Amino acid sequence: MALEEDLLSQGHWPICGVDEAGRGPLAGPVVAAAVIIDPSHELRRVVKDSKKLSPVKRERIYERLISSEGVWVGVSFVDASSIDEMNILQAALKAMTEAVSDLGESPVIALVDGNIAPPLSCSCMPVIRGDQTEPSISAASIVAKVVRDRYMIRMDTLYPGYGFATHKGYPTKAHYEAIHSLGICPIHRRSFKGVG
Amino acid sequence: MRGEEIARKHLKKQGLKILETNFRTRQGELDIIARERDTLVFVEVKTALNTNFGNPLEWIPLWKQNRIVKVSQSYLLSRGLHDIPVRYDVVGVDADRNVCHVRDAFRPSSEFFV
Incomplete structure (x- = not known):
């Protein structure tokens, strides 16, 4: 049985899942999401294996998560300049802390993806590969990813030429080449190798 | 307020009942002993992490985990507790009084079961 089901059956409630997106990119914010899903909610079965979802399916589930009764969602951004000031790990932790505070409901336990604890x-409870095993972490990873992707697509119109809509700021060959020819823009992380 | 006090307050707010603090044997010390429902919880408090919360498994090195487990066994014996579910938690308190309570932070390594 997944850890989350186990804790729910012991009576712990509410439990939120926490995950973050955007630790690796050269540009843009790190985005964290926290999600609580009602124990009997059908979305619990839908969000499994977030990594295996197609972008279209991910978007659809995201829409359902943010509009469903019995689902609470919190999101937080920490921008590139703060990432440069703090370092990416601290920025991710800060985003996670804020995402949990942004929930409308106070959880008693937060299941956090990976081996870090904000x-x-x-x-x-940090859960390694929790986005694959715990429904609320899967849901949080879907929300963080979709919110960040949408934000980067908007940034592509504000700072055209870098290809933010395609690579979302991640280090691709095209992205490095664009930095080389255009220089950096305000949402680049100057402290990252290959940027500053 | 000292780190252990902040930790105690935080745990109480979480619904844990504090049973004892600073249980000492020759082998070492247990910072906080608490109960959550039917589970006995041994809590190690780690203070002054600056703001370096991160991988909690790195907060308590393995030798220290083993020592905590040993002392907790002395505790169980001294209180005549058998067959009670136990758990090992860690509470980190940083310089800004931020608290990070990790439930089930580590488990006894297999050698303790032989």
Whole structure:
């Protein structure tokens, strides 16, 4: 049985999942999401294996997550200049802390993807590969990814030429070449290798 | 407020009942012993992490985990507790008084079961 089901059956409620998107890119914010899903909600079965979802399916599930009764979603951005000031790990932790505070409901336990634990007013349990095993972490990873992707697509119109709509700021050959010919723009992370 | 006090307050707010603090044997010390429902929880408090919350498994090195497990076994014996579910938590308190409570932070390594 997944850890989350186990904790729910022991009576722990609410439990939120937390995940982040955008630790690797050369540009743009790191985005964290926190999601609580009601124990009996059908979306619990839908969000499994977020990594295997096609972008279209991911978008559809995202729409359902943010509009469903019985689902609480919190999101937080930490922008490129703050990432440069703090370093990416601290920025990701800050985003996670803020995403949990952004939930409309206070969780008693936060299941966090990976092996990091952000400071929180509830207790937390880091779960390695939790986005594959725990429904609420899967949901959080879908939200963080979709929100960040949409943001980067908007940034492509603001800072055209870099290809943000395609690579979303991740280090691709095209992205490095664009930095080389255009220089950097305000959403680039100057502290990252190959940017500053 | 000291780190352990901040940790205690945080745990109480989480619904854990504090049973004892600073249980000492010759082998070492347990910072906080608490109960959550039917589970006995041994809590190690790690203070002054600056703001370097991150991988909690790196907060408590393996030798220290083993020592905590040993002392917790002395505790169980001294209180005559058998067959009670136990858990090992870690609470990090940083310089800005941010708290990170990791449930089930580590488990006894297999040698303790032989």
